[in-house]
Amino acid sequence: MAPSAHLARRFLLNIIKYLTGNTTRDRAASVPDVPSIGEPVPGYESYTWNPLFARAGTPKEIVKS
DSSP states (O other), X not given: OOHHHXXXXXXXXXXXXXXXXXXXXXXXXTSTTSOBTTTTSTTOOXXXXXXXXXXXXXXXXXXXX
């Protein structure tokens, strides 16, 4: 691998590692090893709601699962 490609790969992996975190104020009990964004950024807290849609007429067995 060329030196510039190696450095770019290391840079991107470090960014991805840094950006990996949950968006709550505190660490999530379900993933305690994943830091919250609120740790390095005091006061940061974000919650989202992700809806799931289905076409009209979708069988109830599928909708309930």
